[in-house]
Amino acid sequence: MIKLNDLYFKPFISEAEIDAAVQKMVDDVAKDLQDEVPVFIGILNGSFMFVSDFVKKYPKPCEVTFIKLASYEGIKSSEDIQRLIGLTQDLSGRKVVILEDIIDSGNTLEEVHRIFKNENVGELKIATLFYKPEAYKKDFRLHYVGLEIPNKFIVGYGLDYNGLGRDLPEIYQLKTTQHMTNLVLFGPPGAGKGTQA
């Protein structure tokens, strides 16, 4: 078990399991794209480790770049997505594959689609290492998914809790107490807002 700031996390997904999931995604993408030179676009910060491992395994020439979006506050997703670094290169006609660390509510993915709407890309595909189906609220297709996970907060392998944990080579899951579960499901006492994402 590890402690980051005020919260405890337990080991959840090993380095070997992550490695196998990344390799499978690389194989699937490489097979689909054949001899096109793709542009892989990572969403910073969370995807940096995934993108690094992914492109090292990718068997053919490719381009790699990043955009930077931010949504999460602490352990909760937010609908207010900030664009911190945008696109800097012409992508018209190119095969673009978005590399995301994790898709939760889908709000960030919606912003990604907004960003690419007027870019005239040849093809836009979405690849995410982790996916929380119980939390996903959108209809955008996810073309490549590494691992489906339950709707619980994780850290490691690029993912942080208040800035900590990105450097961990494996994934840890938040250890929730009954008190915290109630807070997430029902909000603080007297909030009266019912369930929230």
Ligand code: 5GP
């Ligand atoms: P969404 O917009 O789909 O709700 O969330 C997408 C972004 O929120 C991810 O790219 C990631 O940066 C962050 N995020 C979502 N779920 C988790 C999680 O369980 N742990 C951490 N550390 N970040 C998450």
Ligand code: MG
């Ligand atoms: Mg992300």
Ligand code: MG
């Ligand atoms: Mg974060």
